[in-house]
Amino acid sequence: MVPLLLVLLVILLLFGGGFALHLLWYVAIAVVVLWLLGFLFRGSGGRWYRW
Template sequence: MVPLLLVLLLILVLFGVGFAAEALWFVAIAVLVLWVLGFFMRSASGRWYRW
């Protein structure tokens, strides 16, 4: 019974890591899009963000 529970726990952990990694890819893409938009839409006084 214990090995079965360990395998199920491993599957749950791997599923969680896979979901988090994919979510982080979407966050990285969103930040990249904001950075590119900020680069092209800047005014004469500077960028619209402070980083």
Template sequence: MVPLILVLLLVLILFGAGFALKVLWWIAAIVLVVWLVGFIARSGSGGGRSRWYRW
């Protein structure tokens, strides 16, 4: 009974880690898109201080 519980716990941990890593990849992709939009908007504004972020 104990080995079965340990195997199920291991499967649950691995499934949770895989889901968390997939969510982190989506967040990283969204941040990259926002950064690229900001970079394009800044380069097309004439080089003034009209940046909408302070990176």
């Protein structure tokens, strides 16, 4: 019974980690798109963000 619970726990952790990494890829892509849009559409006043 204990080995079965350990295997299920490992599967759950791997699924959770995979989902988190997949979500981080989407966040990274969104940040790059926003950065490119800010770079392309900036006005004569300079940058549109305060980084």
